Amino acid sequence: xxxxxxxxxxxxxxxxxxxxxxxxxxxxxxxxxxxxxxxxxxxxxxxxxxxxxxxxxxxxxxxxxxxxxxxxxxxxxxxxxxxxxxxxxxxxxxxxxxxxxxxxxxxxxxxxxxxxxxxxxxxxxxxxxxxxxxxxxxxxxxxxxxxxxxxxxxxxxxxxxxxxxxxxxxxxxxxxxxxxxxxxxxxxxxxxxxxxxxxxxxxxxxxxxxxxxxxxxxxx
Amino acid sequence: xxxxxxxxxxxxxxxxxxxxxxxxxxxxxxxxxxxxxxxxxxxxxxxxxxxxxxxxxxxxxxxxxxxxxxxxxxxxxxxxxxxxxxxxxxxxxxxxxxxxxxxxxxxxxxxxxxxxxxxxxxxxxxxxxxxxxxxxxxxxxxxxxxxxxxxxxxxxxxxxxxxxxxxxxxxxxxxxxxxxxxxxxxxxxxxxxxxxxxxxxxxxxxxxxxxxxxxxxxxx
Numbered sequence: 001x002x003x004x005x006x007x008x009x010x011x012x013x014x015x016x017x018x019x020x021x022x023x024x025x026x027x028x029x030x031x032x033x034x035x036x037x038x039x040x041x042x043x044x045x046x047x048x049x050x051x052x053x054x055x056x057x058x059x060x061x062x063x064x065x066x067x068x069x070x071x072x073x074x075x076x077x078x079x080x081x082x083x084x085x086x087x088x089x090x091x092x093x094x095x096x097x098x099x100x101x102x103x104x105x106x107x108x109x110x111x112x113x114x115x116x117x118x119x120x121x122x123x124x125x126x127x128x129x130x131x132x133x134x135x136x137x138x139x140x141x142x143x144x145x146x147x148x149x150x151x152x153x154x155x156x157x158x159x160x161x162x163x164x165x166x167x168x169x170x171x172x173x174x175x176x177x178x179x180x181x182x183x184x185x186x187x188x189x190x191x192x193x194x195x196x197x198x199x200x201x202x203x204x205x206x207x208x209x210x211x212x213x214x215x216x217x218x219x220x
Numbered sequence: 221x222x223x224x225x226x227x228x229x230x231x232x233x234x235x236x237x238x239x240x241x242x243x244x245x246x247x248x249x250x251x252x253x254x255x256x257x258x259x260x261x262x263x264x265x266x267x268x269x270x271x272x273x274x275x276x277x278x279x280x281x282x283x284x285x286x287x288x289x290x291x292x293x294x295x296x297x298x299x300x301x302x303x304x305x306x307x308x309x310x311x312x313x314x315x316x317x318x319x320x321x322x323x324x325x326x327x328x329x330x331x332x333x334x335x336x337x338x339x340x341x342x343x344x345x346x347x348x349x350x351x352x353x354x355x356x357x358x359x360x361x362x363x364x365x366x367x368x369x370x371x372x373x374x375x376x377x378x379x380x381x382x383x384x385x386x387x388x389x390x391x392x393x394x395x396x397x398x399x400x401x402x403x404x405x406x407x408x409x410x411x412x413x414x415x416x417x418x419x420x421x422x423x424x425x426x427x428x429x430x431x432x433x434x435x436x437x438x439x440x
Contacts, residue, residue: 014257016256016257017240017260021237021238024237033306035234035406036237037234037408039237186256189410190412192410193410
């Protein structure tokens with residue numbers, strides 16, 4: 001196996017719970033009352049899909065300009081709630097290990113620049129590393145476009161790389177383009193939920209994944 | 221089956237995600253860096269145990285006065301993050317149904333008054349309803365003291381009632397005193413995690429439980 005394609009939020013940075021609260025309060029102010037648990041299980045989808053999905057459960061339709069406005073407010077509130085996102089355990093060490101050993105990897109996130117910049121900065125990414133963000137593709141997760149664009153940028157075949165994510169949407173998108181999915185529990189899903197969504201292996205966090213690279217056929 | 225003993229946070233009120241963020245930031249400021257996911261899976265324990273457990277994972281010991289101070293700060297931050305807790309879907313309707321039909325029930329929570337008062341107010345509880353809080357017993361969850369005190373107040377035998385909770389700690393505590401546990405997914409645990417911790421049945425939220433009272437031998 002030659003390469004890794006990482007999701008960002010919940011996989012490398014510990015942002016899921018702040019995103020949940022920011023979405024819940026943003027949607028609540030717009031009259032869309034959704035439980036924290038429901039939002040948690042929608043996180044990882046692109047923002048526009050998350051809004052549409054939450055609204056549909058309530059029998060509401062949200063237009064595209066209202067959706068954009070809500071995404072903007074979510075971004076502001078998220079920044080207030082979590083001005084300095086923390087890396088997940090072992091994330092930086094894993095990234096540095098991959099960089100030092102010239103193991104190809106990229107990041108494919110439903111987030112957008114500049115909102116994701118603080119997280120990317122913390123990781124200490126080499127500027128050569130491919131970062132595919134929401135704006136780079138037509139459709140966010142669970143469409144596979146982000147992962148597919150990252151795979152092409154890395155120049156590897158689907159059967160030569162893994163997607164690493166924390167949400168069932170990562171696993172669903174990976175499976176649709178024939179890429180094996182590795183799941184991390186640090187986004188808050190239970191292991192069974194991840195296996196049932198097609199995870200090939202489930203790890204606790206980036207540190208646990210790092211310790212298992214041998215078992216994944218990544219080291220020779 | 222004669223009676224129900226309810227957990228409060230994550231079971232009747234939608235407070236888990238705000239508690240996670242409040243604990244994470246409170247502990248982080250004290251140098252205890254814990255992921256959101258780890259805290260999420262500790263929620264439902266009493267605050268003192270949650271702090272000790274999080275600290276132990278980091279190889280730290282927290283004294284009882286520091287623990288009290290942290291619990292105080294958590295309470296303040298929680299109130300800032302979520303000044304008005306929302307009821308979970310169907311919670312009020314379920315409580316009213318039980319009251320109207322004279323089905324005995326009580327609340328047994330690791331929370332403390334006055335912090336839990338806004339949540340209790342929203343439920344519209346009859347003042348006669350038993351509310352057992354952390355201060356009423358020697359040990360919080362996962363010790364069974366809260367549920368046991370509530371069971372005694374209701375005057376029912378262990379085999380005649382259910383505990384309803386959202387966390388594995390509720391299920392563990394219930395099992396230790398021979399009470400069947402019903403679990404709700406609205407606190408953010410996956411169904412498998414709840415079944416494996418001994419849930420007899422898992423429901424989506426209070427509304428789903430309400431619709432299933434017949435299947436639980438509660439209605440005649």
